[in-house]
Amino acid sequence: MVDLGLSGSLLVVVLGFVAVFCFFIGRSKSKTDGSATSTTTTTLYNGESRSKDGTEDVDIIIVGAGVAGAALAHTLGKEGRRVKVIERDLTEPDRIVGELLQPGGYLKLQELGLEDCVEKIDAQRVFGYALFKDGKSTRLSYPLEKFHSDVSGRSFHNGRFIQRMREKAAALPNVKLEQGTVTSLLEEKGIIRGVQYKTKSGEELKAYAPLTVVCDGCFSNLRRTLCDPKVEVPSCFVGLVLENCQLPHENHGHVILADPSPILFYPISSTEVRCLVDVPGQKVPSISNGEMAKYLKSVVAPQVPPEIKDAFIAAIDKGNIRTMPNRSMPAAPHPTPGALLMGDAFNMRHPLTGGGMTVALSDIVVLRDLLKPLRDLNDASTLCRYLESFYTLRKPVASTINTLAGALYKVFCASPDQARKEMREACFDYLSLGGVFSEGPVSLLSGLNPRPLSLVCHFFAVAIFGVGRLLLPFPSPKRIWIGARLISSASAIIFPIIKAEGVRQMFFPATVPAYYRKPS
Numbered sequence: 280m281v282d283l284g285l286s287g288s289l290l291v292v293v294l295g296f297v298a299v300f301c302f303f304i305g306r307s308k309s310k311t312d313g314s315a316t317s318t319t320t321t322t323l324y325n326g327e328s329r330s331k332d333g334t335e336d337v338d339i340i341i342v343g344a345g346v347a348g349a350a351l352a353h354t355l356g357k358e359g360r361r362v363k364v365i366e367r368d369l370t371e372p373d374r375i376v377g378e379l380l381q382p383g384g385y386l387k388l389q390e391l392g393l394e395d396c397v398e399k400i401d402a403q404r405v406f407g408y409a410l411f412k413d414g415k416s417t418r419l420s421y422p423l424e425k426f427h428s429d430v431s432g433r434s435f436h437n438g439r440f441i442q443r444m445r446e447k448a449a450a451l452p453n454v455k456l457e458q459g460t461v462t463s464l465l466e467e468k469g470i471i472r473g474v475q476y477k478t479k480s481g482e483e484l485k486a487y488a489p490l491t492v493v494c495d496g497c498f499s500n501l502r503r504t505l506c507d508p509k510v511e512v513p514s515c516f517v518g519l520v521l522e523n524c525q526l527p528h529e530n531h532g533h534v535i536l537a538d539p540s541p542i543l544f545y546p547i548s549s550t551e552v553r554c555l556v557d558v559p560g561q562k563v564p565s566i567s568n569g570e571m572a573k574y575l576k577s578v579v580a581p582q583v584p585p586e587i588k589d590a591f592i593a594a595i596d597k598g599n600i601r602t603m604p605n606r607s608m609p610a611a612p613h614p615t616p617g618a619l620l621m622g623d624a625f626n627m628r629h630p631l632t633g634g635g636m637t638v639a640l641s642d643i644v645v646l647r648d649l650l651k652p653l654r655d656l657n658d659a660s661t662l663c664r665y666l667e668s669f670y671t672l673r674k675p676v677a678s679t680i681n682t683l684a685g686a687l688y689k690v691f692c693a694s695p696d697q698a699r700k701e702m703r704e705a706c707f708d709y710l711s712l713g714g715v716f717s718e719g720p721v722s723l724l725s726g727l728n729p730r731p732l733s734l735v736c737h738f739f740a741v742a743i744f745g746v747g748r749l750l751l752p753f754p755s756p757k758r759i760w761i762g763a764r765l766i767s768s769a770s771a772i773i774f775p776i777i778k779a780e781g782v783r784q785m786f787f788p789a790t791v792p793a794y795y796r797k798p799s
């Protein structure tokens with residue numbers, strides 16, 4: 280198996296280059312950024328409700344104080360910017376999203392000086408994943424040897440983490456956190472000047488700033504004019520909390536390659552384990568009429584590792600079942616003077632690999648560094664042109680995590696197609712080989728080594744490994760045919776995702792002119 284894997288990995292380097300080259304030649308010219316098309320809902324009239332001297336009171340308005348908004352508020356506040364954050368609900372969120380931060384995300388948290396936000400919330404350290412398939416299991420550790428002993432994944436209650444970041448941001452004298460729902464962006468001659476929002480008491484107010492950053496999350500109502508949102512919902516997650524049980528592999532995320540699609544388990548406190556059951560499609564069995572409990576008991580429970588099965592059944596019986604659509608949306612911005620999108624409002628990927636917070640935090644680091652040399656944000660058009668480099672500079676991290684999430688989700692789903700079955704089996708066995716075969720993919724997934732080319736190489740190494748197993752020791756015409764279909768279905772999985780990410784930005788960012796923009 281190891282020999283096969285080695286030869287597969289050598290072959291794939293060649294194949295990876297050929298495939299990317301062919302794809303690059305064959306594709307139509309990647310979307311150019313284009314000029315701003317800002318059609319916002321509110322038009323601004325001269326001088327309306329600005330401060331007396333006609334200037335804004337703040338430098339930056341942030342819409343939404345979730346993972347991205349709260350982290351950004353603290354980051355920009357620390358840089359000396361006057362920041363106003365408008366958040367719909369300042370009470371502690373209680374949701375099933377954003378509970379596992381990859382080690383790459385933890386490194387970004389450290390870069391932003393926010394690492395203490397995972398302290399005092401009973402966060403659990405995560406050192407890797409355990410993968411289960413048909414009664415077999417394999418352990419995939421994060422390659423953390425080169426890092427400080429503090430660095431690892433962290434899992435926690437999302438609301439506790441967000442509250443810690445909100446508190447930290449609000450403690451800065453130049454950051455104002457206000458409860459209110461932003462209803463529209465204010466536009467004046469194609470430039471976003473601020474926002475209109477409704478306070479808790481129902482008062483309609485307007486706020487102005489040279490830059491508005493929209494971080495209103497996956498259900499964003501405000502993104503429409505700032506990007507071309509192509510949202511897909513391949514599946515939903517059904518969330519449960521298992522209490523007082525011991526996972527088979529302590530301090531590890533658990534991924535069960537179940538039928539029809541994966542099941543995840545990871546600790547979110549010292550006494551609770553989150554379970555996320557993927558249900559393909561946009562509809563889930565009804566919780567209220569008991570269909571969901573029935574589905575979980577009859578279809579899912581038999582596939583749960585025996586060590587946690589009782590806790591799983593007890594969680595179903597307790598009845599606190601939550602669901603959430605799993606959305607994916609490539610970043611397709613309309614660069615608009617005066618405004619920027621961040622977080623899930625801007626870009627989403629399947630949450631199977633828990634990459635969303637890592638991408639959001641990595642984007643904040645990129646934006647902070649870009650804004651650092653600029654004292655004056657008032658020339659909106661120049662600022663907008665300069666910030667176009669953000670869309671390229673973020674790509675190595677964002678596109679690697681996004682592509683891996685989409686591709687791995689498809690590979691991990693059960694399928695009646697023999698070629699897809701072989702690919703799934705090959706993926707499990709390839710990762711089980713250990714060494715470079717598990718370290719490579721795991722370091723991509725964890726954000727520790729986000730390199731798009733390495734991702735393509737490993738992806739095709741898995742495919743070639745699968746073909747090798749089919750053809751050796753004796754190839755038959757049927758097996759050759761399945762092998763060919765395996766390569767073709769692997770290509771059909773990964774290339775559309777890469778195309779949506781943008782081949783040029785992903786693999787050749789240095790050829791994108793905006794990459795070199797300097798502040799003027």
Ligand SMILES: Cc1cc2nc3c(=O)[nH]c(=O)nc-3n(C[C@H](O)[C@H](O)[C@H](O)COP(=O)(O)OP(=O)(O)OC[C@H]3O[C@@H](n4cnc5c(N)ncnc54)[C@H](O)[C@@H]3O)c2cc1C
Nearest residue numbers: 343345346347367376377378379461496622623633635636
């Ligand atoms: C089921 C599921 C599980 C996930 N698990 C993980 C995981 O384990 N690890 C990981 O890294 N990522 C995970 N993700 C992704 C992760 O949750 C997101 O990437 C992350 O939360 C994005 O942060 P955000 O700030 O953009 O959005 P959010 O954290 O959702 O914040 C948006 C904020 O905007 C506020 N808001 C919305 N509209 C308005 C408005 N009009 N006015 C004012 N405020 C507004 C909301 O109240 C909210 O506070 C998961 C996603 C899903 C769907």
